[in-house]
Amino acid sequence: MLALAAPALVVLAAEPLYLLVDTAVVGNLGTVALGGLAVGGGLLAWAAALLNFLAYGTTARAARRAGAGDRAGAVAEGVQATWLALALGLAVLLLFQLLAGPLTRLLAGGDGPVAAAGESWLRVASLGAPLLLVSLAGNGWLRGVQELRRPMRYVLVGSSASLVLCPLLVHPVGLGLVGSAVANVAGQALTAALFVRAVLREDVSWRPRLAALRAQLVIGRDLLLRAAVLQVAFLIATGVVARAGTAELGAHQIAVQLFFFLALVLDAYAIAAQTLVGQALGAARPDAARDTARRVTLWGLGTGVVVAGVLLALRPLVLPLFTDDPAVLAQAAVAWWFLAGVQPLAGVVFALDGVLMGAGDVGYLRTVTIGAALVGFVPLSLAAVPLGWGLAGVWTGLTLFIALRLVGVLVRVAGDRWLHAPGTVAA
Template sequence: MPEKAPLSEAPEPRTGPGPGDRIPARRVLGLAVPALGVLAAEPLYVLVDTAVVGHLGALPLAGLALGGVVLSQISTQLTFLSYGTTSRTARLHGAGRRSEAVSEGVQATWLAILVGLVLLVAGQLLAGPIARALSGSDEIAAAAVSWLRIALFGAPLILVTMAGNGWMRGVQDAARPLRYVLAGNGISAVLCPLLVYVADLGLEGSAIANVVAQVVSASMFLVALARERVPLRPDFGVMRAQLALGRDLVLRSLAFQACFVSAAAVAARTSTQAVGAHQVVLQLWTFLSLVLDSVAIAAQSLVGAALGGGAARQARGVATQIVAYGLMLGCFLCVLFAALSTTLPHAFTSDPGVLGEIPHAWWFFVALQPIAGVVFALDGVLLGAGDAAFLRTATLVSAGVGFLPLIWLSLAFGWGLTGIWVGLSLFMVLRLAAVLFRWRSGQWAVVGAVR
């Protein structure tokens, strides 16, 4: 077995990246576009599911909404199974150690199964209390529990799919994850109306279709892993290392959740029109975050591979290039949504009160796109370098100093949506300052197959 590349932070003779350190734009697109497809597949499936269940009536739709929020926390809080696995796998792949890179995927998959089974058991026990606590209505809680108890059987499979995405991105295979996820969601999208209406299973039919999607996708990832012909036995030492990286990413995700849940709570206490406007603009923000995050995923894979191969200068060159792409994409989105300011909101609502509130958030949303482009790109660079501890601290500080105080001050002083989105803007500016400082310092560019 080849020796591990040594860790090193020693400066190289040339301080800045040169033309030879750039990579073709088509290579970035070859990773970013399929990643965007994977990221967008789940929200698009949820829209189909919502449309099908929506015709059953208000109560099943409310149950689906509540159950879906609970289930989505699994993928939201456990992103380390994809992002963390990409970081570790990419370094080994860059060092020319593909079998060890794939073995990281094996251990991430074991971890996904173990954590998923714990969540399945805990979810079955706690589904009722959680649903009642969130809904405040026994009828809605009962509908949510009936959906959730079935959908939770897909929890281990959701995590297996996340681990599969992680190791495949790490070895720069972006096409197969897209095919696997689209296959599962596509079959389920066809099956959902059949089970809900033709088989007359109602809301439970939606949950069964959801599990079928996870079975199909996860099975394809498992078969792909088996075909790699690497040892499939669990290695608890590697899993512990993955959990250490996961701890930082989970804490970072919790900071995001605290901020956005607080923002929704304050908007709801401002007025019905304000919460409606906030929901419209926030959903657009979330969608564009997926677009920008696809560039970050490409950065993870490319930077991790460069550092794993001992090419710190190339990693810095790739980082500079990715930041430029993120900035350009952010500026494009800024101009596009500024131009759509008078027309696009009408596609979401015809309520005059909501339309009157939207501008209080809209122009913050528009102005933040170039900042978000750079922040997300550098998030990808630093995650690819395995610098999750820094990102954790930067996010927690930015949330604690910027976003959360302004959200609750908005409630106290009646600043409404303007105060909430000023808080989000300060949060993003503080994150921008932190990741720019880290990027320029070069301290993240630690070479070696492991970190």
């Protein structure tokens, strides 16, 4: 498990690590630029997370085929996922080019400098949407065949390029916020090219197969709906915070980017679990799948406790890296307690999400996630401003959301139905 989780951790952490550096670089341009990045980046992250079934769904299907001894079939899942990624990526690009202005104004709470900054960033950064989705598909099939070191190398190449270009383009070159978007696209282009080269080297047909595409969309349907509700909930939270004030929005951007970064770090165990569970069930070994679930729960909990302690200890050192605005720092300190406190719960939730995805039990995950969002996250976020709870109210909603999901996945894994879920059966 650790041999799979370690390279998965690098892959998962690379993009959010770049976003954290990006946030720190842009934060030194001022609160308007930071708010613009929060709005534009939130919209692009929404699209990417909405379509992350290209990675997770492909992993589950490829792992089942690999577990049954059909490597060619596992790679073929990657080919079909790549075609799907290109089609969906072009649709996302067109959407943002047409509606960047209205969407950023809606999220920022009206016309103004923050909305304008977000629009300029989004129009450039969305050019990388097809590239980003192709990389998700590539990650998916390589995880399924337990080859996680190649994705690690590919993502590191692209992220390293972005990390070098971002501060150069933003400050010395003088592109400002747009420089951040250009660096983002350049890194995504390098990574996508490497993933395409990897699948081209395999001895499989590149012909699009409608039956396979439909089968991928079946498992993608539940993951898509789950991700849609999840991302809408986060967009609602960002919109609520934007109406509370610029300082609150800047602080929320810092805290939520750290949350996403740590979520993906903890998700390394989920990737390992998804691959191991999928291959175990593909080989008709349910006992091995259940053993994986037990181990990954302990690893997720232990890592979450460690992460929480590190966050609390390093708060005085980390926050000033993102901004020197006293108002933003004061608001970020409020969110920090919630950010740290939720990590042990999140460690278990994300790990068991991977177990259920590997088993193809995505319908249950969809229901639990939507229920937790509608009962906990969204109502408390919407109530935060009128009741005067501010940023603390939004983050209380996020904490309740994670806690409700924790109860749901623990109950499911304790039973046997997830071991017989049909969601990843090959078409």
